[in-house]
Amino acid sequence: MAVRVAITGFGGRMGRALAEALLLSDEAELSAAVVRPGSSLVGADAGEVAGLGRNGIAIVDSLDKADFDVLIDFTAPQATVDNSAYCAAHGHPIVIGTTGFDSEQKNQVLTNAGKVALCLASNFSTGVNLCFKLLEIAARVMGEDADIEIVEAHHRHKVDAPSGTALSMGEVVAETLGRDLEKVAIYGREGQTGARERDTIGFATVRGGDVVGEHSVMFLAEGERVEISHRASSRLSFARGAVRAAIWLMGNKQSVRAPGHYDMRDVLGLN
Numbered sequence: 001m002a003v004r005v006a007i008t009g010f011g012g013r014m015g016r017a018l019a020e021a022l023l024l025s026d027e028a029e030l031s032a033a034v035v036r037p038g039s040s041l042v043g044a045d046a047g048e049v050a051g052l053g054r055n056g057i058a059i060v061d062s063l064d065k066a067d068f069d070v071l072i073d074f075t076a077p078q079a080t081v082d083n084s085a086y087c088a089a090h091g092h093p094i095v096i097g098t099t100g101f102d103s104e105q106k107n108q109v110l111t112n113a114g115k116v117a118l119c120l121a122s123n124f125s126t127g128v129n130l131c132f133k134l135l136e137i138a139a140r141v142m143g144e145d146a147d148i149e150i151v152e153a154h155h156r157h158k159v160d161a162p163s164g165t166a167l168s169m170g171e172v173v174a175e176t177l178g179r180d181l182e183k184v185a186i187y188g189r190e191g192q193t194g195a196r197e198r199d200t201i202g203f204a205t206v207r208g209g210d211v212v213g214e215h216s217v218m219f220l221a222e223g224e225r226v227e228i229s230h231r232a233s234s235r236l237s238f239a240r241g242a243v244r245a246a247i248w249l250m251g252n253k254q255s256v257r258a259p260g261h262y263d264m265r266d267v268l269g270l271n
């Protein structure tokens, strides 16, 4: 029997991509599509809204009206805080792709991992999670002798910066080098900045057009430079990863994963 998935933020870019990924899956299916109360999409056919053809699932405005095993939530920080609390209260595992949390919101979300299995990742694509592993090696081999800079580019509608993925990349590098990202991160430069300090990790953000998501981490040493880069050309790369995580949390419906905080590296066996 297929894993039954609810999607919150169904009308958003990722909501629609997730619907497509579920249609392509043999092991999971869309069972509920949820949008904000008052949305003009309430009552519409979810398949039609996602451009996938009629599927008979009417869009609802609350998780209380949804029938599902596991939730996939790519919305906005406060909505994710609320949706994860709902899942914890009702015993549903949850996959979270939302980025841009402040530290209090992130703590609130993670509290729920005491009650249900929760998979939180700034990026669900296989390629980015492979890059996280490559970054550990690069940081170990070159990190002490190189200046490290992270550049990311996204579409003009993105509301948080730097991207969650760029921050995760910074965390991987900083942790490998025994540095505290909060202390060494430099978010953009302007004016008389002075010479670069070796231990810092710089972030630069580009926003524009329809860029799906591009990340590059540079290790700039004397006489050579290594770049580890990832370019997403379709949101399906994130959506298929999130569906894989949902199936993994449900243990294919045989044995639901124990409550806890997981990420996509756990799903891919990279941790």
Ligand SMILES: NC(=O)C1=CN([C@@H]2O[C@H](COP(=O)(O)OP(=O)(O)OC[C@H]3O[C@@H](n4cnc5c(N)ncnc54)[C@H](OP(=O)(O)O)[C@@H]3O)[C@@H](O)[C@H]2O)C=CC1
Pocket: 008, 009, 010, 011, 012, 013, 014, 015, 035, 036, 037, 039, 074, 075, 076, 078, 079, 096, 097, 098, 099, 100, 121, 122, 123, 124, 125, 164, 238
């Ligand atoms: N981890 C990963 O792999 C990826 C993560 N993301 C992240 O996912 C999130 C969503 O991205 P994207 O789909 O592009 O964004 P969109 O703005 O296209 O979609 C977000 C959706 O969430 C809904 N939403 C927001 N706040 C609320 C709320 N309080 N209550 C109910 N619904 C709400 C919006 O509804 P409405 O339109 O009515 O406001 C909208 O439908 C972002 O944080 C982004 O960074 C994106 C891609 C990959």
Ligand SMILES: O=C(O)C1=N[C@H](C(=O)O)C[C@H](O)C1
Pocket: 099, 122, 123, 154, 158, 162, 163, 164, 165, 166, 212, 213, 214
């Ligand atoms: O908002 C997006 O679009 C994306 N957000 C995620 C992030 O902040 O890292 C992942 C991906 O790059 C697309």
